[in-house]
Amino acid sequence: MxxxxxxxxxxxxxxxxxxxxxxxxxxxxxxxxxxxxxxxxxxxxxxxxxxxxxxxxxxxxxxxxxxxxxxxxxxxxxxxxxxxxxRSADAIPxxxxxxxxxxxxxxxxxxxxxxxxxxxxxxxxxxxxANPKTDVTINVNAFQWGWKFSYPGSSAVVVGQTTQDPTMVMPVGTDVHINLTSTDVVHGFYVRAFNFSRYALPGVVNQFTLHAVNTGTFFGQCTQLCGLYHSLMFFNVKVVTMSQYRTWLNSFSGSSAATAASAANTAQSQQTSSITPSKPTASHGAN
Ligand SMILES: [Cu+2]
Known part of the structure; x- marks a missing residue:
């Protein structure tokens, strides 16, 4: 030095x-x-x-x-x-x-x-x-510890809990009106790729509009500590083209809601994210 x-x-x-x-x-x-x-x-x-x-x-x-x-x-x-x-011992500015x-x-x-x-x-x-008028509406219901996505005017219902990670399918380039509510306690609907989060409240319908600009599957999760298996309360949002969306909706016609939900869950289990945790041993009631 x-x-x-x-x-x-x-x-x-x-x-x-x-x-x-x-x-x-x-x-x-x-x-x-x-x-x-x-x-x-x-x-x-x-x-x-x-x-x-x-x-x-x-x-x-x-x-x-x-x-x-x-x-x-x-x-x-x-x-x-x-x-x-x-600058010196006795001088001040x-x-x-x-x-x-x-x-x-x-x-x-x-x-x-x-x-x-x-x-x-x-x-x-x-x-x-803002909630502009649109023909596409999805009802989202949160419950301990899963999600149910239903499509008014269609028999399509997707429901899944804990590690089943249900998928909400929606079209790209269109306003999609969401009615969000909860069956039991306060949950949080959060999709990171959408920079969006909203409370799911029992007895309250929170309404908002999502307008996706890209297709793809996006990860979502509950952001409110809502009980024992809150940490497993994931879902996916799959954004597809309008024609794919119509085809998907039509695939539910003629089947009962229960069968449709089961089919959706089976399909979903093949798309689950690689970070899906192990399934808990206890069984839990869904809504
Ligand atoms: Cu939660």
Missing amino acids: DSPALSPQGAPTRSRRWRRLRRAAVLPVAALALSGCTVPSFGAHPADTTTGQSSYHLWQGFSIGAAIVGTLVVLLLAWAILRYRR AQVQYHIPLEITYTVIPILIVIGLFAATLVVENKVV
Whole structure:
């Protein structure tokens, strides 16, 4: 280690100060890199529904705004600390107060930022809770510890509990109206790929609309601690084309609901996710 380069008065030289600054910069850069801060998603999912994408873009806007404000604050702090540091034992910088224009500036700018964030949030929230008219409706019923998906106007019913992971089939590129409720206790309907979560409440029908933009099978789960086998309360959402959806619905005609549910569960057991846990030994009542 080289000895500190000192000026004749004993203060560090300019090259020594720059070396210190470079070392100080390593810490925040390493913190950002090691925390897995990803750009441009900032750790969120781009989403496979229109409203999920709106939430994703809102998250990006918030993150970029926070990064800009945070950087500005750190730079101002560093500037104030370095520029006005004590340079000798008996000298202090000039003391200034009541700078009205500056105080107005740093009061008004944060207020404008909060108004902007609030307005953007309001726009996205209105999109998420909108319920446009549509011909496709699915009734979702949560129970300890499974899910039942029924399709009004059709005999299609899919029901499954714990490790059976039932699949809710829905068409892509269409508004799908969901009526969500619960038979017993509070459950949570959560699909990560949709950036969407909603309570399933007994005695209450929560209504919302999902508009998938991509086909595929997406993982869902209950997000409310609802009892012994809450941790096994998974489901899948399978998004297919409209023609595939119609074909799937028609495959239930002529069969009883019970047979259809059984067929759906059998089909579903062939699509279960690779992270499905082992089935519990106890049996549980379904709704
Ligand atoms: Cu649960």
